[in-house]
Amino acid sequence: MVPVLTSIMLDTRRALKGGSFPVRLRLTYQRQRRYYNTSYSLSEEAFAKVQAEKPKGKYKELQIAFQAIEQKAIGIIRDLDVFTFEQFEKKYLNAAAKNDVFTGFEQQVKKLAKEGRVGTASSNESASFSLLSYIHKEPITRNKGLSRAKAIEKRETLLKKRKPLAYSAVTVDFLMGYEKWMLQNGSSITTIGIYLRALRAIYNNAIADGEVNAALYPFGKRKYQIPSGRNVKKALTLADIEKIFTYQPALESEARARDLWIFSYLCNGINVKDIARLKYKQLDEEKITFIRAKTERTSRQNMKAITAMRSPEIDEIISRWGNKPAFGDAYVFPLLEPALSAEKERAKIQHATKTINKYIKRVAAAVGIEKNVSTYTARHSFSTVLKRAGAPIELISESLGHSNLRTTESYLDSFEDNVKKQFAAQLTAFKNVGK
Template identity: 55%
Template sequence: MQDASTHIILDTRRVLKDGTFPVKLRVTHQRKQKYYPTGVSLALEDFERLNSNRPGRELKDIGLELQDIERKAVRVIEKLPSFSFEEFERRLQRSGSPSEIFSAFDTAITRLRKAGRAATADNYESARNSLRRFASGKAFTPRKGKTKAEIATLLHEEEKNTTPLPFSRVTPDFLENYEEWMLQEGRSGTTVGIYLRPLRALFNEAIASGEVSQELYPFGKRKYQIPSGANVKKALALKDIQRIFDYVPATESEARSRDLWLFSYLCSGINVKDIARLTYRQLDKETIIFVRSKTRRTTRQKQKQITVPLLPEAMAIIGRWGNKPVTPDTYIFPVLVSALSPEQELARVKQATKTVNKYMKRIATALGIEKDVTTYTARHSFSTVLKRSGVSTAFISESLGHSSEKTTQHYLDSFETDAKRQVVSKLTAFPK
């Protein structure tokens, strides 16, 4: 037995902004103590109620979560040949059995959140929860319309009733059955791909670390291949983009959403998150320079800067909606404010995207544009309009910030039907 002890404590040395205190795991070894975050914070009176006979449902669930954290720490300590904080922390971060998929997901989610990659962490959580429902034989329970508390209760019940999923159980047949289950539940092949890519990444990590044998890898040729998203035409024709330019907005909200959509189109298809993060420091009289948030942490190479020549129309949009006063560190557009957590930033970006999409749908309907016009459409329209104008794929790839032209090819939309008809009509353009 190791001479190290664990205890869940309320760290009253530092009060948080909401008046609560962080709950921490305290580990003591040879009179030395170290504290580890649990992700939970409570008021003093709630922490005192936590271990009472009737703590209430919400506190009871929190208590179970904290007990699970402490149990994991105890298991790690018991398996150590000799205790050291360094080895304890290393094994604790792996959070459970290295050959178990849900533990691997939990570890990755924690790592991503610590790195500030809230959107990717959310994607891993969705993938984990979907696989958990499938592995336990549960039907998909729609989350739409439910409160955050109701969703949290659903997830807690699912986690509580889930049996472990070893890497060895995930075979090509397992994945084929999962895909079929997802489609029967009304999910698309695109969603299947989005959920299985994190699982593939976890397999690669586990194999690279020696925790899983290469022979167990279920992906690839003659095994299971993750479905690709359908190559749906997302770009608008230039004539429709002109109609959006010429549209007279009915409200200020319509005007702002239309202008943010046009700013994306005019500025290399920049997405809403990167628009939100732009500061005046990145702006000069002729260009905006930025690095895509999507690639900032995912590439080991030198970050690729995207330099966008600013058209007069883009400068006019900044003039209409830009924050004042103009200082180097001020965000250009009023989407974000300083000192936001990654989760708060993600929520604001999602809300801004949702608002733009809502008003662009109204504008498209008013103009008789039948396509689904979203912020994503602006990026695809930027690349496709340039393609149709004879611009090289290399230039478009650089403008989009892609690592290769192959990626860009997936973005480039097909020519309109009437353009194709004009081309194939030459097959019967016999001399008179």
């Protein structure tokens, strides 16, 4: 049997824009040659460095990537009963589709949507769209001002003209370039972190499925480390929280939003989604017990029930705004209806959050609070007020439903200035020494 010869070569017959040349897989069989595109293009000098006996840095990464492409082709050839270029191409193109980052994102989005995790699915869509924009150097990293239909239309337009993005092309240099481009386009470190963690998850899936060589993995120590933005401290002082408690709302909508913000603050910083899902059967005479929707799927083997102690203020809010009658399977607050689809539930929760934020900002402005107050502020204020009162960080962590103390520490704001002054005074309290 005549052998099929494979090689990775630099096609110098026609230069690309910028002076580089396409890197291609070449197959030779019975004196016939065919060439197959890869997602790489290099200068002649760079390609020579990749071909060196002991390349270093990014050239070593490229050598491993090229070897993986060739080994994939050799595996396909080996599995064919009879070799023909047509049969090879059919299987090679199918393998290339599995090796495409965007295909991985599409599969992940479908999976998440099927599980009802529409928020995470949407985040993955945004990450995929952002990467598409980077590859095409489109200044579209955010969808603010765009309807969902328009955003999808823009993404589909890019998809039509894009080439597959091989996992092997996602190198340390690629990720560094993406991060720089995102920052230049006005994205925050937090957004970059969210998108790249989604990409890392897709990459991990591909490795687990045997589609990608683990040696190509670009994340981790001494490789690319995903940036994490330091939380901007959002907690209010106890004096400012008192102003919100004692404020006299002018409108019913303002009163309801203010009360739901207070309910969140008093119930361990419970978020709006969990408030909306709260049912009367989760309330007993002394406490409210719930599991954060955010951790239902990520911690299924060790789900933490959060306990918030009932207080007269909490009971008054439930009495004012709660559903009547108060039977076990009824939602406590009229924010959701039974049997909603995941998409409709998410839309209602987003609307409720937007409404609360709109009115709590008005309340904050009316009482002279200069900070940007939102539903998220209630959670940070709950944890920070407990810290300032001397509560153990373990108690705060348990109350928030965190799995580790490091997460809790990122929530906690610094001490107020008057507390710092009290302790600073101890540095020169010489007259008290020995007494």
